[in-house]
Amino acid sequence: MTEKKKILVVDDEENLRHMLQVMLKKQGYQVEQAANGEQAMEKARQGSYAFILCDIRMPVLDGRAFLAACTTAGINSTVIMMSAYGTLEDAVGCMKLGAYDYISKPFNSDEISLVLKKAEERERLKDENRRLREEVVRRRPLGDIISRSERMAEIGRLVLKLSEHKTSVLILGESGTGKELVARALHYCGVRRAGPFVAVNCGAIPESLLESELFGHVKGAFTDASQDKTGLFEEADGGTLFLDEISELSLPLQVKLLRVLQEEEIRRVGAATSQAVNVRVVSATSRDLAQEVAAGRFREDLYFRLNVFPISLPALRDRIEDVPLLVDHFLEKHGERMGITGVRPSPETLQALVRYRWPGNVRELENCIERGLVLCEAGALGLSCLPESVRRGVGIERRATDIPESLSIKKGGEALERALIVRALEQTAGNRTRAAKLLEISHRALLYKLKEYELG
Numbered sequence: 001m002t003e004k005k006k007i008l009v010v011d012d013e014e015n016l017r018h019m020l021q022v023m024l025k026k027q028g029y030q031v032e033q034a035a036n037g038e039q040a041m042e043k044a045r046q047g048s049y050a051f052i053l054c055d056i057r058m059p060v061l062d063g064r065a066f067l068a069a070c071t072t073a074g075i076n077s078t079v080i081m082m083s084a085y086g087t088l089e090d091a092v093g094c095m096k097l098g099a100y101d102y103i104s105k106p107f108n109s110d111e112i113s114l115v116l117k118k119a120e121e122r123e124r125l126k127d128e129n130r131r132l133r134e135e136v137v138r139r140r141p142l143g144d145i146i147s148r149s150e151r152m153a154e155i156g157r158l159v160l161k162l163s164e165h166k167t168s169v170l171i172l173g174e175s176g177t178g179k180e181l182v183a184r185a186l187h188y189c190g191v192r193r194a195g196p197f198v199a200v201n202c203g204a205i206p207e208s209l210l211e212s213e214l215f216g217h218v219k220g221a222f223t224d225a226s227q228d229k230t231g232l233f234e235e236a237d238g239g240t241l242f243l244d245e246i247s248e249l250s251l252p253l254q255v256k257l258l259r260v261l262q263e264e265e266i267r268r269v270g271a272a273t274s275q276a277v278n279v280r281v282v283s284a285t286s287r288d289l290a291q292e293v294a295a296g297r298f299r300e301d302l303y304f305r306l307n308v309f310p311i312s313l314p315a316l317r318d319r320i321e322d323v324p325l326l327v328d329h330f331l332e333k334h335g336e337r338m339g340i341t342g343v344r345p346s347p348e349t350l351q352a353l354v355r356y357r358w359p360g361n362v363r364e365l366e367n368c369i370e371r372g373l374v375l376c377e378a379g380a381l382g383l384s385c386l387p388e389s390v391r392r393g394v395g396i397e398r399r400a401t402d403i404p405e406s407l408s409i410k411k412g413g414e415a416l417e418r419a420l421i422v423r424a425l426e427q428t429a430g431n432r433t434r435a436a437k438l439l440e441i442s443h444r445a446l447l448y449k450l451k452e453y454e455l456g
């Protein structure tokens with residue numbers, strides 16, 4: 001037998017409370033009563049009610065104040081307001097404050113039953129949604145990271161391990177390689193997923209504003225500080241703060257960040273005291289941070305602090321076997337949004353896509369596919385749908401220059417071998433079995449060489 005759902009009826013009119021109690025009990029609910037908002041708060045704090053039916057105008061603590069108190073106390077029962085004649089505007093106002101619905105007095109048994117059934121259906125959908133989300137995360141724990149390359153799979157395993165800890169992680173990689181995606185996976189796969197994920201691009205905010213953006217400020221701290229402001233560290237409390245383009249942080253701010261990381265406390269600009277924060281910091285850069293340290297532009301102590309676990313994302317051209325998979329993914333993702341489904345790339349298109357060097361990495365590929373979908377005709381992504389640079393396969397010639405200038409036969413031989421493997425993968429759209437055949441080596445030998453040359 002399923003447990004009866006609990007309802008709290010809040011109204012200062014005893015007759016109405018009684019009438020509702022009888023009505024709702026008949027409908028199978030377990031009912032309790034409160035005569036005003038204050039009494040209701042006391043009960044709501046103790047018992048977990050599926051629904052609270054609440055009058056708007058009451059002495060002591062009225063319906064609005066009760067709703068606000070529920071929000072502050074983190075009570076998440078579904079609240080339905082009961083509005084008497086003339087309080088309809090108040091009822092609508094209450095919905096803005098978080099009430100689910102309202103019902104106008106006087107009402108009969110059918111009306112109240114309908115409102116509650118609607119609310120129950122919403123709860124059921126919310127639960128189902130939550131369950132499906134969890135299922136998606138369970139099946140594809142790395143969420144949206146699409147890849148088949150061994151290097152990315154290794155990164156995935158590391159992400160899963162690191163997501164359970166608070167250790168600082170520094171994500172390295174060219175622009176568009178998926179650094180933010182990995183930062184999100186670190187957050188959403190781990191124990192902090194119920195907390196907030198807050199991202200900030202340190203290079204996009206003027207230096208003069210960044211300090212108060214990160215740490216907040218108190219009213220009057222500077223001319224424009226007309227009121228207190230919460231910083232991003234506080235917003236990310238209990239969760240993860242992603243500091244993108246960390247190399248762009250000025251030296252004075254680097255000192256402040258280091259202090260926050262060491263002491264796990266922040267002080268708002270202009271404040272006299274500090275406050276504790278519990279934030280996991282994940283940072284990213286597309287620059288060579290060690291070189292920035294050597295050049296005196298980045299503090300070594302902060303570098304060591306952030307770099308506890310570096311994750312280096314390979315450029316897309318170094319995991320070319322991911323291209324066909326990503327193409328399918330983006331065709332589906334953007335096709336669905338644009339209402340153009342079932343589009344397939346022609347063989348020449350796929351060949352051009354795997355030959356191109358993708359200086360803008362996955363982001364550039366995504367944009368290219370999105371653009372292609374606009375131009376495609378009759379369900380086919382032809383060559384003419386690609387930007388000219390991609391069509392021309394820019395960069396194939398550049399590969400020839402990858403052969404080292406030195407006369408070492410060993411180095412030259414390796415470069416040639418690498419170039420042949422890349423070409424075989426291009427021609428077979430990343431299919432390793434077919435590539436191994438073209439190269440006239442075993443599949444196993446190819447896997448070994450891919451690892452050796454860091455190609456997948």
Ligand SMILES: Nc1ncnc2c1ncn2[C@@H]1O[C@H](COP(=O)(O)OP(=O)(O)OP(=O)(O)O)[C@@H](O)[C@H]1O
Nearest residue numbers: 144145146174175176177178179180181286362363
């Ligand atoms: N492996 C992947 N699977 C699916 N989508 C990806 C993948 N990698 C990147 N993307 C997509 O490519 C785009 C760029 O990724 P992201 O913003 O994470 O890159 P980034 O390295 O943080 O870039 P930047 O350094 O310019 O900030 C995003 O739309 C992201 O969803």
